[in-house]
Amino acid sequence: MTNSIPEFDETDCFLITGSNTTEAHPLVATHVLRAQRRGAKVIVVDPRRTQIARLADLYLRQRPGTDVAWLNGLMHVIIQEGMYDAEFVESRTEGFEELKAAVAEYTPERVEAITGIPAADLVTAARIYAQAGRAAILYTMGITQHTTGVDNVLSCANLAMLTGHIGRPGTGVNPLRGQNNVQGACDMGALPNVYPGYQPVTSEAVQAKFQEAWGYAPPLRAGLTVTEMTDAAYHGAVKALYIMAENPMVSDPDLNHVRAALERCDFLVVQDIFPTETAEFADVVLPGVSFAEKEGTFTNTERRIQRVRQAIPPLGDARPDWQIICGLAQRMVGMQPTREGRFAGWEYCSPAEIMAEAAALTPSYGGVTYERLEQGSLQWPVPTPDHPGTPYLHKDRFTRGLGRFTAVAYKEPAELPDEEYPFLLTTGRMMFHYHTGSMTRRSEKLEREVPEGYVEISPEDAGRLGLGKSARVRVISRRGTIETRAWITRRVPPGTVFIPFHFAEAAANLLTNPALDPIAKIPEYKVAAVRLERVA
Amino acid sequence: MERVALVREAVKRLLDSGQVEGVLALRTVGPGSAPHLFHPGDSLDDLTLWPKYPLPKILDMLLAADPSVRLGMVARGCEERGLIEMAKRNQVDMNRIRLVYLACTAEERDECCCSWPYPSQIDVGDKVEGTADALVAEHERLSLAERTEFWKRQFARCIKCYGCRTVCPQCFCETCVLEDNLWVEAGVLAPPFPSYHLIRAYHTIGKCVGCMECENACPADIPLTVLYTLLRRDAEEMFGYVPGRSLEDLPPLAVETLWQTGH
Numbered sequence: 001m002t003n004s005i006p007e008f009d010e011t012d013c014f015l016i017t018g019s020n021t022t023e024a025h026p027l028v029a030t031h032v033l034r035a036q037r038r039g040a041k042v043i044v045v046d047p048r049r050t051q052i053a054r055l056a057d058l059y060l061r062q063r064p065g066t067d068v069a070w071l072n073g074l075m076h077v078i079i080q081e082g083m084y085d086a087e088f089v090e091s092r093t094e095g096f097e098e099l100k101a102a103v104a105e106y107t108p109e110r111v112e113a114i115t116g117i118p119a120a121d122l123v124t125a126a127r128i129y130a131q132a133g134r135a136a137i138l139y140t141m142g143i144t145q146h147t148t149g150v151d152n153v154l155s156c157a158n159l160a161m162l163t164g165h166i167g168r169p170g171t172g173v174n175p176l177r178g179q180n181n182v183q184g185a186c187d188m189g190a191l192p193n194v195y196p197g198y199q200p201v202t203s204e205a206v207q208a209k210f211q212e213a214w215g216y217a218p219p220l221r222a223g224l225t226v227t228e229m230t231d232a233a234y235h236g237a238v239k240a241l242y243i244m245a246e247n248p249m250v251s252d253p254d255l256n257h258v259r260a261a262l263e264r265c266d267f268l269v270v271q272d273i274f275p276t277e278t279a280e281f282a283d284v285v286l287p288g289v290s291f292a293e294k295e296g297t298f299t300n301t302e303r304r305i306q307r308v309r310q311a312i313p314p315l316g317d318a319r320p321d322w323q324i325i326c327g328l329a330q331r332m333v334g335m336q337p338t339r340e341g342r343f344a345g346w347e348y349c350s351p352a353e354i355m356a357e358a359a360a361l362t363p364s365y366g367g368v369t370y371e372r373l374e375q376g377s378l379q380w381p382v383p384t385p386d387h388p389g390t391p392y393l394h395k396d397r398f399t400r401g402l403g404r405f406t407a408v409a410y411k412e413p414a415e416l417p418d419e420e421y422p423f424l425l426t427t428g429r430m431m432f433h434y435h436t437g438s439m440t441r442r443s444e445k446l447e448r449e450v451p452e453g454y455v456e457i458s459p460e461d462a463g464r465l466g467l468g469k470s471a472r473v474r475v476i477s478r479r480g481t482i483e484t485r486a487w488i489t490r491r492v493p494p495g496t497v498f499i500p501f502h503f504a505e506a507a508a509n510l511l512t513n514p515a516l517d518p519i520a521k522i523p524e525y526k527v528a529a530v531r532l533e534r535v536a
Numbered sequence: 537m538e539r540v541a542l543v544r545e546a547v548k549r550l551l552d553s554g555q556v557e558g559v560l561a562l563r564t565v566g567p568g569s570a571p572h573l574f575h576p577g578d579s580l581d582d583l584t585l586w587p588k589y590p591l592p593k594i595l596d597m598l599l600a601a602d603p604s605v606r607l608g609m610v611a612r613g614c615e616e617r618g619l620i621e622m623a624k625r626n627q628v629d630m631n632r633i634r635l636v637y638l639a640c641t642a643e644e645r646d647e648c649c650c651s652w653p654y655p656s657q658i659d660v661g662d663k664v665e666g667t668a669d670a671l672v673a674e675h676e677r678l679s680l681a682e683r684t685e686f687w688k689r690q691f692a693r694c695i696k697c698y699g700c701r702t703v704c705p706q707c708f709c710e711t712c713v714l715e716d717n718l719w720v721e722a723g724v725l726a727p728p729f730p731s732y733h734l735i736r737a738y739h740t741i742g743k744c745v746g747c748m749e750c751e752n753a754c755p756a757d758i759p760l761t762v763l764y765t766l767l768r769r770d771a772e773e774m775f776g777y778v779p780g781r782s783l784e785d786l787p788p789l790a791v792e793t794l795w796q797t798g799h
Binding site for chain 2: 022023026027029030033034037051054055376430431432445448449450
């Protein structure tokens with residue numbers, strides 16, 4: 001998030017898209033709905049009429065995968081009607097003329113033809129967002145999990161810059177992150193192209209810095225993303241995988257392909273707190289610890305670094321993840337020539353010492369210490385020990401100086417419904433289960449609430465297929481077949497079906513399309529073509 | 537001497553008296569507070585009074601964990617009344633409990649819109665009179681149709697976290713009807729209107745003492761106490777029953793049920 005959750009109390013307009021906020025980020029929704037009660041407007045753009053869509057002041061239902069078109073349409077209206085922030089555009093950005101030219105053809109009528117959003121509603125949304133004193137964009141995977149994921153995100157950034165709704169409290173572009181510490185994992189360099197703090201692996205200066213600190217640094221080229229690793233394993237280019245706290249046998253697209261890839265691995269290590277579907281393929285399983293058994297920090301969606309404190313000793317043979325990793329690393333280092341470097345030894349007495357190294361090597365964490373965190377949380381960037389932290393980003397300048405508009409054209413999803421596979425499948429989450437269910441599906445209370453998967457289908461489509469309430473149904477894509485239960489509901493429009501991906505026994509990801517965004521390599525979980533058959 | 541110092545003194549006296557093995561109170565944790573069991577000899581420097589957090593349910597858990605233990609608790613008016621209703625239904629044994637009675641300040645009363653901000657006796661603090669909840673008066677001016685609309689809108693925000701039930705000292709059933717698919721269809725958000733919320737509301741009659749913990753716990757900011765205050769008033773008007781007023785008064789639903797079944 002460029003901004004902070006409490007700032008939403010000052011926001012006048014929320015543009016929420018591709019986010020099932022009350023179910024996936026309920027506490028963020030609390031702030032949004034509080035703001036709404038004191039007069040803020042809530043616009044929701046989502047193919048599914050979710051709880052937050054029903055609570056919205058204005059709800060726009062787009063055809064899945066058409067986000068660039070409606071975002072360009074909003075900008076078209078805003079420029080046409082002179083509602084953009086000319087001063088912000090002039091002083092803080094570049095590339096406006098290219099953007100203006102690119103969005104010129106996205107008239108409300110053309111956008112309606114592409115997206116299904118009524119032209120008048122698009123104009124209303126544009127006016128509310130552009131004319132608000134402080135408007136914030138909130139999005140999650142409904143924006144990113146597309147072959148045009150990067151284009152979608154760039155379009156959100158374009159819209160915020162065009163209207164000057166960024167760099168002030170209560171505004172900004174706010175991707176709500178799904179896991180308590182996924183922001184922290186990215187911050188610490190758990191990505192193939194950056195060191196901690198997003199320092200690029202392709203920079204010689206950065207490489208030299210880590211060479212000096214670690215006595216070793218990886219080559220000057222990006223590694224593989226997680227989705228590319230699976231494919232590389234399938235083709236034999238990757239021989240061994242070490243998977244930590246991830247369950248690709250439920251969460252990755254095209255599970256039949258994932259299965260074949262894991263089977264072809266010469267050596268597979270899985271480190272997790274429970275046996276998962278992925279661990280069934282493992283040669284070695286290393287038991288990690290849960291939040292309750294460890295010391296450390298979590299960095300949340302608003303870049304807030306907070307201490308987590310151990311409540312109980314590790315259960316059974318489990319060990320804190322940092323101890324497992326350091327133990328392995330020390331054995332590997334021991335097999336190689338001695339390395340010189342301030343942090344070359346993989347020797348730490350505590351997570352606090354690891355944070356000291358992170359602070360020494362990561363400019364945005366430079367002022368973070370456990371002593372300071374004991375007094376309260378810190379939001380990065382915290383470059384120095386006396387820096388108070390940063391509630392919102394891009395105040396007077398963007399990271400690169402001027403904000404650059406990127407002209408983006410609408411592209412269709414990789415796979416659309418046709419005669420053979422006439423339904424558009426979109427996948428996602430729900431309130432009562434979390435991700436691959438490795439934790440929540442072990443909870444008796446949550447299992448009682450939703451014990452099995454389902455496919456949401458409109459009453460019109462259910463009628464056509466002769467499906468009654470809770471009828472068993474087969475869902476078939478080019479990649480696989482599952483059998484599940486029909487949930488007849490107006491949450492989805494005719495022609496679209498939705499399946500939550502939490503259920504391994506009827507896994508939505510047997511069906512999904514592994515087509516990737518060309519830059520971020522994120523798969524298109526939100527659009528695939530399927531057909532449905534009633535189970536006799 | 538300031539109020540919290542007086543409470544610390546009273547807790548120390550109770551611990552030193554040997555009448556109890558520990559005293560349950562709040563302790564400062566970061567910017568907030570959390571329940572803590574203070575033992576004889578413990579430092580009481582971080583004992584605090586605010587923000588308020590429901591202690592009766594925690595006390596119940598501690599007493600159940602060790603059937604021989606006797607414990608003290610720092611109790612505001614609502615917490616004392618909560619324990620009284622729990623005791624009537626055999627959830628706690630008042631003979632194993634010693635209370636340090638704390639009267640709320642005018643600011644604390646206003647924070648809770650509390651009509652009864654003091655316990656039956658006062659060890660620390662000065663009695664301030666209760667206040668009326670403005671939201672309740674506002675609600676009474678609505679027509680029945682407007683009220684239905686009002687609650688529909690409020691309950692549409694519910695995310696079915698069960699927080700109102702889980703935090704409630706009077707919710708102690710081993711099986712909860714809110715988890716019964718027959719009455720409340722499972723897995724649906726917001727939960728079906730009005731079954732989920734009105735079933736819970738009915739079940740608070742004769743038990744709810746207005747401690748407001750359900751509303752404090754609610755992430756959707758649903759003004760549950762408005763509903764429960766009106767129900768409490770109905771119970772008083774119809775049966776003359778005031779939850780938490782005394783250990784001896786029998787709860788009207790129990791009495792009526794016994795009468796109807798001929799016992």
